[in-house]
């Protein structure tokens with residue numbers, strides 16, 4: 328099948344490469360000529376594990392090519408995906424400017440029988456709007472449309488995007504006509520597990536499903552963060568509480584890890600957009616607003632904890648930050664909690680030295696207007712720092728040489744915003760650990776209590792006392 332993918336970012340490029348690998352003829356389009364040249368040369372403009380090999384292999388087969396012009400690519404296309412960015416506007420709504428530019432370009436293009444598929448995350452009703460716009464341009468009526476528009480929201484996660492695309496947990500197809508549903512079911516046949524993973528529904532429901540998923544994930548993150556804060560101030564240990572929560576099959580184990588709050592290119596913007604949609608629909612959206620507020624507060628909690636440690640005075644304190652991407656496995660720093668923390672620290676007069684194994688370029692751009700400095704290794708940013716903050720749990724930060732860290736740090740405190748360090752490992756080197764949600768009474772949360780002779784305890788339970 329000939330497939331056009333408009334927008335060659337994280338989503339568009341992964342989609343294009345994986346569909347080419349499945350045997351389709353794919354043209355990926357981007358309006359950024361520099362990006363297209365980079366991709367044609369087999370290089371990636373961003374970090375995504377395994378994607379460079381896949382890109383190279385698919386370019387070699389001749390099934391994958393890159394273009395800047397929609398009009399040139401559309402000839403004989405059976406499916407055209409719209410996968411351009413839909414960032415937040417100042418009022419929280421999704422900015423559809425890029426998407427609508429593409430739609431206008433499509434409207435001016437002559438093409439054959441082709442299903443237009445919206446893969447970008449878009450407000451509910453956008454598919455209706457695009458279909459109307461395209462058909463109006465060609466004088467077609469709703470009863471006899473010139474073109475059909477379907478929704479196929481993307482659920483891949485950066486850092487494991489190829490795996491997610493090749494083995495999706497579900498493929499959501501929102502189509503208001505059988506032809507679009509059929510053509511997409513055929514295209515996705517290699518990924519849909521005999522069709523078991525296909526979820527067919529109307530277009531608006533598919534658009535909403537994407538927002539619903541992200542709202543739900545954000546809700547879990549904010550809920551566990553709020554519970555962690557509460558547990559800490561009540562002298563309870565959130566790690567132990569999490570293990571109880573995770574063992575409950577009704578609750579499930581995912582996304583129950585207290586941290587610095589959610590970030591990235593999707594959850595914050597999609598939640599804002601859904602709140603805006605709710606406002607337009609006259610719905611109060613109490614929960615959605617609270618999720619957002621708790622997330623904002625979580626970042627402030629971390630800053631406040633660092634401030635408290637220095638008696639409220641951060642001026643001239645040097646703070647090292649490990650990890651800038653919003654999560655490991657990606658160089659995406661969009662809405663990353665690390666950037667908000669760096670800005671907060673700088674505003675309070677602190678000096679920030681930061682390091683990330685892959686997101687340095689993106690972070691340099693994002694913090695280019697600040698005096699933040701960047702080191703070329705994890706240890707180099709610790710040199711004479713008054714404290715270290717772990718923001719992204721990259722592998723290289725999981726079991727660092729704490730002795731070498733301690734030798735370089737001026738202060739003794741590590742703020743562990745991802746909850747991965749054990750106090751005992753740090754204590755051996757004279758370091759201390761602060762976790763978000765750490766209890767203020769009782770034994771420190773970083774110190775796990777271990778049962779002696781666990782195996783025997785399991786084999787022969789004895790009454791206590």
Ligand SMILES: NC(=O)c1ccc[n+]([C@@H]2O[C@H](COP(=O)([O-])OP(=O)(O)OC[C@H]3O[C@@H](n4cnc5c(N)ncnc54)[C@H](O)[C@@H]3O)[C@@H](O)[C@H]2O)c1
Pocket residue numbers: 333334335336337338339356357358359362410411412413425426428429446447448449481482483484485592593
């Ligand atoms: N990144 C993710 O993890 C993810 C996951 C699921 C869904 N989504 C959604 O998918 C969409 C794309 O996200 P992304 O992260 O791939 O964005 P991105 O910013 O990485 O990529 C978008 C690409 O579109 C190009 N573009 C913009 N306007 C264009 C135009 N008029 N013509 C041609 N190309 C144009 C940009 O140059 C860019 O390369 C968004 O709606 C996003 O919310 C993203």
